[in-house]
Amino acid sequence: MPTGSPTANQARSNGPAVRITFAFDKAVEWSARPEEFVRRAGLAMTACLAVHGKDEPDERFERFLPSIVAAATDGRNPVRKAASWALRQIGKRSRELHRRAIETAERIGTIDDRSARWIARDVLHELRSDAVSERLAQTEGT
Numbered sequence: 001m002p003t004g005s006p007t008a009n010q011a012r013s014n015g016p017a018v019r020i021t022f023a024f025d026k027a028v029e030w031s032a033r034p035e036e037f038v039r040r041a042g043l044a045m046t047a048c049l050a051v052h053g054k055d056e057p058d059e060r061f062e063r064f065l066p067s068i069v070a071a072a073t074d075g076r077n078p079v080r081k082a083a084s085w086a087l088r089q090i091g092k093r094s095r096e097l098h099r100r101a102i103e104t105a106e107r108i109g110t111i112d113d114r115s116a117r118w119i120a121r122d123v124l125h126e127l128r129s130d131a132v133s134e135r136l137a138q139t140e141g142t
Contacts, residue, residue, distance in 0.1 A: 023049060024060060031067035036076050043071060043082035050089035058097050061090050065104050072108045072116040080115045084122045091127045095136055102127055 023045060030042025046064045049056070064086065071083040091101025102124065109120030126132060 040078040040082045043086045046086040047089040073113040075115045084119045
C-alpha cells in the first residue's frame with residue numbers, strides 16, 4: 001500500500017475527501033495489477049471518477065494516463081473496453097484533458113498491437129465528435 005494511503009476502514013470512517021483519495025490511489029494501483037478483473041476494476045474506477053469527481057482538479061486525472069497506455073496492449077476484452085472508457089471519460093472533463101486524452105490515444109494508436117489500435121480508434125472517434133466538442137464549449141462558457 002502506498003505511503004500515506006488510508007486503509008479501507010479509515011476510508012469508510014472518514015469524510016468524502018479521504019474516500020476520494022482512497023479511490024484515486026486504488027484506481028492507479030489496481031490498473032497496474034495483472035489479474036483481469038482487478039485491472040478492469042481499476043480502469044472502470046478511473047472512468048467513474050472522471051465522470052463523478054466533478055470538483056476534482058484536472059491534474060488528478062493526468063496520473064491515470066500512463067496506466068491507460070500500459071493497459072492498451074492487454075488483449076483481454078474487459079480490460080481493453082475499460083481502458084477505452086477511462087480515456088474517453090477523462091477526455092470529456094475539460095479542454096486541457098481533452099487535448100491530453102487525444103494525444104494519449106494518438107500515441108496508443110502507434111503501438112503495433114490490435115487492442116491498442118482498437119482503443120485508439122474508439123477514443124478518437126468519440127473525442128473528435130461534434131457532440132463532445134459542443135459539450136466542452138458549453139462547459140467553458142458557464
